[in-house]
Amino acid sequence: MEVNIPNSSLPRVVIVGSGFGGIQLAKSLKGKAFEVVLIDKNNYHTFLPLLYQVATAGLxxxxxxxxxxxxxxxxxxxxFRMAEVLQIDPQQNELNTTIGTLQYDYLVLACGSQANFYRNDELTRHALPMKTVRNALALRSRLLENSERALELSDKQQQLEQLNIIIAGGGPTGVELAGAIAELRDVVLTKDYPELPIKHMKIHLVEGNNRLLKSMGEDSSRKARQFLNQMGVTVHLNALVQSYDGTVITLSNGDMHAARTLFWTAGVEGVIIPGLSPASIGKGSRYVVNAFNQVAGYENVFAIGDNALQVFPDYPLGLPGLAPPSIQQGQWLAKNLVSLHQKQPLQPFRYADKGVMAVIGRNRAVVELPFWHTQGFIAWLLWMGVHLLLLVGFRNKASTVLNWVVNYFSYSRASRLITRFQNTPVESVTSVSGASVPL
Amino acid sequence: MEVNIPNSSLPRVVIVGSGFGGIQLAKSLKGKAFEVVLIDKNNYHTFLPLLYQVATAGLxxxxxxxxxxxxxxxxxxxxFRMAEVLQIDPQQNELNTTIGTLQYDYLVLACGSQANFYRNDELTRHALPMKTVRNALALRSRLLENSERALELSDKQQQLEQLNIIIAGGGPTGVELAGAIAELRDVVLTKDYPELPIKHMKIHLVEGNNRLLKSMGEDSSRKARQFLNQMGVTVHLNALVQSYDGTVITLSNGDMHAARTLFWTAGVEGVIIPGLSPASIGKGSRYVVNAFNQVAGYENVFAIGDNALQVFPDYPLGLPGLAPPSIQQGQWLAKNLVSLHQKQPLQPFRYADKGVMAVIGRNRAVVELPFWHTQGFIAWLLWMGVHLLLLVGFRNKASTVLNWVVNYFSYSRASRLITRFQNTPVESVTSVSGASVPL
Structure with missing residues (x-):
């Protein structure tokens, strides 16, 4: 059965994934002579940079x-069609989806990335990823449920093992999560659970590299670590997770820590849909693309965003998995699709690095603009401003701002509802799109 | 194992359920010489009168x-303890819960009500109840998912069968839901799905009585029906659901209507915890209580709210299942518990009827105050004001107001995310408390 799209004589661009790249491309194709079909398994776009705030009851x-x-x-x-793509047939220019087959003239894979547990069964079983709204809700419930469970333990040491948190991965997600959990602990949990030894609850941040935020400069790394130390987060550098049985974590440096909760931000891989030649898939499960974002071996198949491996002299391992490269590739590809269809020469993509930033907590952030690095309160204001601006177009911008302002002045957290129980299995992340699996 | 509560020499009141009654009682016991233990399976209180707004993407x-x-x-x-109560042992003054046993000196059952399908297997399988946050999210997803699915059908009649909604029960919940779905259809769905025959989508409201809102006056019933007719809701009176196989509904008057979705607000029953004498349980699965809210046959076991059957001359079938009786019983019982413990005479509960109201849509509500009935815009303003006032103490009041105001002026709906798929089984409602099962 064919997916039911009204007839049109225009060439059809099918975009898989409603993340930053897919949304931007579809927007940029407005007014161009294409029919655009966007597919995602969810009917919404997720603003991933603020996902950690959902996980920590802030939003x-x-x-x-x-x-x-x-x-x-x-x-x-x-x-738009809400469906999953099961298979690509590049010979027939056809997708097999959960709602039928779909022909394309041009196919754009903007499926994002998913947590990578490096095929470690223990981690797959015990570690909680943070890539989707559903993941974030599971983290939020776990954080709060830990305290409810600790109340039922009479031994202080057992209580702390129930409360302690280990975060694997010292990139932006791990750093932001560690900071936000420290704030949740100090601001909410101490007040909600006066009977528990919340002050002694440990937050361990484990990073394999010799510094945090290795995609940023050393000054930012140093400052982020200093901020986290001030907030009572224990940072472990040059340390990998060796094993974790759900109760004790062993690090590669021999350290062992008792904690019932491990959050996983230590690795992601691109989401691959079966059907293209294995030669088109490169490091990190990403589609190898040329400077026009064409997938290796195909003229009319493209990849943008986290599941594209596009190498530049400055970025030998590919562009970073952030919103700006995805958005810029989406904008650029719209122009190239027009050129390709008109049989005109394509323009190679150029990435404009606008800077990177990470927020650690109240008044604490690190920001790197092309010609200026700053840390602390000014950086935090910049981070707030940029993220509020980026939320423009989001219907809920006003309520986001409201929540932030209220949280800032009340030192409270609005959304601390436990909506999933600790023993509910967290579904493994097999999202076709970068957006997310259902709640 | 005993539930871990810090030692105290005070007599212990255990309250089961964090609905309106349980919360109010615990508040009213502040400063009294009792230790209060509140148990609910959720860590939150649900403001049930606005649940229909969650179901229709408004909040x-x-x-x-x-x-x-x-x-x-x-x-x-x-x-507070987040747990389920499994059994009452009135001889030992003890509860068996999911986190251990719990002794009480006084026990208050404020467990609320749940959907009643009258042991009809077909209904249990196909009808969606609306008693919990989780239910409301399932309804919201179904409403939106219906449109996504209809896009995949090529026949207009099939599309309409996918889109049509039947609501069983013409009480306040059914009436408010029908009105809100009609608004969702006219304001959101027509805009989001221009390819679908949304204008012809039918909303059927089925009521067994000869009028809607039978707990209110005839003028309110008439006006509510008129409002719903104006909004394009088909009202069926003197009609019961005879059978429903998931595709066609047959009413007791012989009418048949094709619709894939049946929302159930036609009956509730009290939530009963095993362990008390069968003689203590009356009509509608409610605990028979005297004027002091003592459960029949027990001196130190009480019931308040939806799971209490308290008969008065004006209310031969018991008080209505609304927030005000629950709240008033909670306030009153706090005083009687003090008297009981001091071996002083108890005061019989007196219910003060402050009026009832239901909202049908934008500018349309019916309000009955003790000495004044009104319908339309003024009633709608009153409804808004009262519900905003009742939300006082709710942390999210500000964002609720904001959402309402934005919705009102933009004719939009903020929260139309599909977070649960149509084929996900809706868990049956077996909540111990009136609050709700997890999302």
């Missing part, structure tokens, strides 16, 4: 998710 | 749920 899930149909209301020749 | 779930620990922060001799 409601809906505040960082926007219905795709809201974004594209009234855009002509645009069609 | 986010967190906006109508408040963490119990936030409500009681700093209240001395108060303990």
């Amino acid at each position: 409601e899930p809906d505040a960082i998710a926007e219905p795709v149909r809201e974004i594209f209301n009234g855009q002509p020749h645009f069609h | 986010e779930p967190d906006a109508i749920a408040e963490p119990v620990r936030e409500i009681f922060n700093g209240q001395p001799h108060f303990h």
Whole structure:
């Protein structure tokens, strides 16, 4: 059965994934002579940079998710379908999806990335990833449920083992999560659970490299570590997770720590859909693309964002998995698709690095702009401003701001509802799109 | 194993359920010479009168749920435990819970009500109840998912069968739900799904009585029906659901309507915990209580709210299942518990009817105050004001107001995320407390 799209004589661009790249491409194709079909298994776009705030009860899930149909209301020749893509048939220019087959003239894979447990069964079983709204809700519930469970233990040492948190991965997600959990501990848990030894609850951040935030400069790494230390986070550098049985973690440096909770931000890999030649898939499960974002071996198949491996002299391992490269590739590809269809020469993509930033907590952030690095309160203001601006277009911007302001002045957290029990299995992340699996 | 509560020499009141009654009682016991233990399977209180707004994408779930620990922060001799009560042992004055046994001196059952399918297997399988946050999210997802699925059908009649909604029960919940779904259809779905025959989507409201809102006056019933007709809801009176196989509903008057979705607000029953004498349980699965809310046959076991059957001359079938009786019983019982413990005479509960109201849509509500009935815009303003006032104490009041105001002026709905798939089984409602099962 074929997916039911109204007839049109325009060439069809099918975009898989409603993350930053897919959304931007579909927006940039507005008014161009293409029919655009966007597919995602969710009917919403997830603003991933703020996902850690959902995980730490600072924001409601809906505040960082926007219905795709809201974004594209009234855009002509645009069609959204909520479905999963199961297989690509590049010979027939056809996708096999959960709602039928779908022909394409041009295919753009913008499926994002998923947690990578490096095929370690123990980690797959015990570690909680943070890539989707559903993941974030599971983290939030675990953080709060840990305290409820600790109340039922009479031994202080056992209580602490229930409360302690280990975060694997000292990149931006791990650093932001560690800081936000430290704030949750100091601001909310101490007040909500006066009977528990919350002050002695440990937050361990484990990083394999010799510094945090290795994609940023050394000054930012140093400052981030200093901020985290001030906030009572124990940072372990040059340390990998060796084993974790759900109760005790062993690090590669021999250290052992008792904790019932391990959050995993230590690795991601691109989401691959079966059907393309194995030669098109490179390091980190990413589609190897050329400077026009064409997948190796195909003229009409493209990849953008986290599942694209595009190498530049400055980026020998590919562009970083951030929103800006995805958005810029989406914008650029729209122009190249027009050129390709008109049989005109394509323009190679150029990435404009606008800078990177990470927030550690109240008044504490690190920001690197192309010609200026700053840390602390000014950086924190910049981080707030940029993220509020980026939320423009999001329907819930106002309530996000409101929540932030209220949290800032009340030292409270609005969304501390336990909505999933600790023993509920966290579904493994097999999302086709970068967006997320259902709650 | 005993539930771990810090030692105290005070007599212990155990309250089961963090609904309106349980929360109010615990608040009213502040400063009294009791140790209070509140148990609920969720860590939050649900503001049920606004649940239909979650079901129709008007409000986010967190906006109508408040963490119990936030409500009681700093209240001395108060303990909350997140657990389910499995059994009551009235001989031993003991509860068996999922976290161990718990002794009580006084036990208050404030467990609320649950959907009643009258042991009809077909209904249990196909009808969606609306008693919990989780239910409301399932309804929201179904409403939106229906449109996504209809896109994949090529026949207009099939599309309409996928889109049509049947609501069983013309009480306040059914009426408010029908009105809100009609608004969702006219304001959101028509815009989001221009390819679908949304204008012809039918909303059927089925009521067994000869009028809607039978707990209110005839003028309100008439006006509510008129409002619903104006909004394009088909009202069926004197009609019961005879059978429903998931595709076609047959009513007791012989009418048949094709619809894939049946929402169930046609009956509730009290939540009963095993262990008390069968003689203590009356009509509608409610604990038979005297004027002091003592459960029949027990001196130190009480029931308040939806799971209490308290008969008065004006209320031969018991008080209505609304927030005000629960709250008033909670306030009153706090005083009687003090008297009982001091071996002083108890005061019989007197219910003060403050009026009832239901909202049908934008500018349309019906309100009955003790000496004044009104319908339409003024009633709608009253409804808004009262519900905003009732939300006082709710942390998310500000964002609720914000959402309402934005929705009102933009004719939009913020929260239309599909977070649960249609084929996900909706867990049957077996909540111990009136609050809700997890999301």
